[in-house]
Amino acid sequence: MVERSPSGATPARSSSSALGRPVATSHGAIERAAFRLFATHGFAGTTLDMIAAEVGVGRRTLFRYYRSKNDIPWGRFDRTLAGFRDTLAALPEDLPVHEAVHRAVLSFNDFPDGAEPGHRERMRLILMTPELQAHSVLRYAEWRAVIAAFVARRHGVGPHDLLPEVVSQVSLALALAAYELWLRHPDADLRGLLDDAMIGLRAHLTGNSPAGG
């Protein structure tokens, strides 16, 4: 049986009716507590018992909010993913496919500078912790599926044909390469890196030596 989050809602119950025992915590509270502990003990050095204690809740309850310890840093990614899908769908139909995908990826990674101060920390944790790197492919697969579905629709082919598969895999590849550098160079602009990655790839594939050093 798959553990479901209480009522599927994050902060409390979905607005009105409050039947049954009230929730003891929320996704937000768990994530804040967890990141606080990760910062001082590292991811591996933080046990679920510690997180449960910090939140003030039973260990067993954590599994009702997150399927696994690895899922905590990802937060509520399903929400984010739905937004990504909408972004792609809202793009004008006459936009070339490669342009549409590129723009969607850019806007997906467009965080208002000050708005999400924890975003960098979250991404650093996800991208630099081996256990989480590994776990993340499962999230990436969902992200890729969104792109593959879009490409498949625009080209009138199946989502599991070669082209949609290639485009989604390569889009992820570019994003990961950009993120990697972004984490290493705190002053770099993520969107600029994504652009550069694509330009570099084009030059590489056509046999031209890329411009920048």
Add this chain to the structure above:
Amino acid sequence: MVERSPSGATPARSSSSALGRPVATSHGAIERAAFRLFATHGFAGTTLDMIAAEVGVGRRTLFRYYRSKNDIPWGRFDRTLAGFRDTLAALPEDLPVHEAVHRAVLSFNDFPDGAEPGHRERMRLILMTPELQAHSVLRYAEWRAVIAAFVARRHGVGPHDLLPEVVSQVSLALALAAYELWLRHPDADLRGLLDDAMIGLRAHLTGNSPAGG
């Protein structure tokens, strides 16, 4: 402390001198036993105790041959990787970088038709089992590092610069897309799919509609 394989050798001790207690098993024996069990119970349904019993060895000993259960299906990937590195290094210097990388990737995946009958089963297991998909990124990272190092050398830049990172990520992306289809279509030619993937990507990036359907 990192657990080391006994003497670092696979079948028995490295040829001549045999000091100390002789080994009780080998990587090959463990893999054969493991795959036998995976076939009937699935990966998750096979415990390390079962594998140890099948091999006729203590559970503790398994960890001297493989760092984790997830590592067993990968076999001795470090060996394979060394070959990959050599292939790249042996390619003529005047070959364009993209051509060199493409050829190396092709030859890396060039298994004599009958020679490796278990290869498909191994890849199917790795690519279709969620736990293994996740674990595999750690192996992929090593593979990518080989490509990144090559690209960096040929371009005279650092291995962590954007271009090497992009090329290695994209090479992996193409390979994964090709493998995905190869597993779904047993009669497909893996090398052909790799070629098609690259052709499709080129067309996509330049805004041309790809040829095939």
Add this chain to the structure above:
DNA sequence: GTGACTTTCCGCACTTGGTGCCAATACTGT
């Protein structure tokens, strides 16, 4: 207020992967 109902919490027991420790084992060489 009492009782029925509903939903979440959470403790308990258990399985499994993984690690540290260390004595037992089984060879070689003198």
Add this chain to the structure above:
DNA sequence: ACAGTATTGGCACCAAGTGCGGAAAGTCAC
């Protein structure tokens, strides 16, 4: 026989994750 050496593997232990079931804490009807 005895020292030397490397592997084996049992034991204790930790942490993640799951199934189960009762306790807790609300709402609602009366």
